[in-house]
Amino acid sequence: MNRPWTGYAWSAGAVLLCTAIGWVMTPRFEPVNIAMVYLLAVIVIALRFSRGAAIAAAAASVLLFDVLFVPPVGMLTVHDAQYLLTFAILLAVALIISGLKLRIQREADASSALALTAETERIRSTLLASISHDLRTPLAVMAGASSSLAEVGERMSAEERQALARSVFLQAQELSEQVAKLLQMTRLESGAIELKRDWGSLTEIAGAVLARLKERLGKHRVIVELPPDLPLLFVDATLIEQALGNLLENAGRHTPEGTLVRLRAEQQGNEVVISVEDYGPGIPNGDLERVFAKFQRRANEPAGGGVGLGLSISRAMVRLHGGRSWAEQLPGGGSAFRFTLPLDTPPEVPGDG
Numbered sequence: 001m002n003r004p005w006t007g008y009a010w011s012a013g014a015v016l017l018c019t020a021i022g023w024v025m026t027p028r029f030e031p032v033n034i035a036m037v038y039l040l041a042v043i044v045i046a047l048r049f050s051r052g053a054a055i056a057a058a059a060a061s062v063l064l065f066d067v068l069f070v071p072p073v074g075m076l077t078v079h080d081a082q083y084l085l086t087f088a089i090l091l092a093v094a095l096i097i098s099g100l101k102l103r104i105q106r107e108a109d110a111s112s113a114l115a116l117t118a119e120t121e122r123i124r125s126t127l128l129a130s131i132s133h134d135l136r137t138p139l140a141v142m143a144g145a146s147s148s149l150a151e152v153g154e155r156m157s158a159e160e161r162q163a164l165a166r167s168v169f170l171q172a173q174e175l176s177e178q179v180a181k182l183l184q185m186t187r188l189e190s191g192a193i194e195l196k197r198d199w200g201s202l203t204e205i206a207g208a209v210l211a212r213l214k215e216r217l218g219k220h221r222v223i224v225e226l227p228p229d230l231p232l233l234f235v236d237a238t239l240i241e242q243a244l245g246n247l248l249e250n251a252g253r254h255t256p257e258g259t260l261v262r263l264r265a266e267q268q269g270n271e272v273v274i275s276v277e278d279y280g281p282g283i284p285n286g287d288l289e290r291v292f293a294k295f296q297r298r299a300n301e302p303a304g305g306g307v308g309l310g311l312s313i314s315r316a317m318v319r320l321h322g323g324r325s326w327a328e329q330l331p332g333g334g335s336a337f338r339f340t341l342p343l344d345t346p347p348e349v350p351g352d353g
Contacts, residue, residue, distance in 0.1 A: 181313060273338055
């Protein structure tokens with residue numbers, strides 16, 4: 001970012017450089033030709049810096065050109081009217097170019113503001129559409145189940161009442177998770193999340209995630225392949241659990257019951273690559289990047305399948321740690337979601353004694 005005086009410093013330097021060039025040109029060129037050198041300096045300053053700097057360059061050019069190159073040399077007087085026109089042109093060029101530059105900047109700022117407003121409106125509309133479409137489903141189920149319990153619950157068997165109560169609980173849990181994702185995305189975009197790093201084992205992080213998702217992944221075959229010699233990670237374990245959990249939830253949501261979900265990790269150079277692979281319908285090549293966008297869902301997304309923030313949140317959390325995340329197609333069908341975490345040098349364990 002330029003300081004306010006930077007443009008004036010460049011103006012002074014440019015005018016002095018033109019003066020030196022003018023001295024070299026004096027024996028072979030008419031003063032009017034030397035004025036063109038000053039004009040070039042004024043144009044450059046007007047294009048690069050503020051209007052004030054351009055006017056200062058024009059005024060200094062007029063002054064030095066008059067005193068040093070216009071007869072009588074050494075005096076601030078002009079005997080030839082053509083030089084008055086030269087002076088006027090220098091000032092006019094400075095004002096016109098700086099004015100055009102200011103206008104272009106204002107138009108660019110206005111265009112950026114309109115683009116930002118349009119993007120904000122698009123996100124707001126998409127968010128409202130997602131909420132109305134996806135959050136309405138658990139609310140409708142909860143309303144229906146609770147209404148049945150209130151109106152005819154006494155005539156139901158214990159098993160039926162328990163099933164309805166269970167349905168209300170599960171849908172309330174789903175609704176709570178979706179709202180939490182919306183709030184989490186807001187915090188990530190506003191920069192309100194600060195990493196609380198500590199040394200931890202990927203095995204422990206994965207174990208905590210799988211325990212939390214035991215019921216949700218219960219109808220899938222989950223295979224975990226984590227090498228025992230993986231180095232410790234210096235991460236915010238809570239955020240990495242959420243990032244990994246979102247990928248596993250995504251795999252469970254988009255694959256048929258009984259299919260395989262594989263969690264793998266391997267060290268590659270100075271980073272660890274963590275993969276969640278599923279063998280569902282897969283993702284078309286054109287959508288491998290799009291699925292990470294906010295409020296984007298796969299074509300086969302079921303109703304009530306979420307607001308489309310899980311993958312976006314996962315990527316944002318990985319980026320906070322300096323990692324990368326992407327999706328790939330698997331050769332035999334299905335898809336793999338991978339992310340990296342950089343490796344740091346773990347602290348030395350003090351020896352006995």
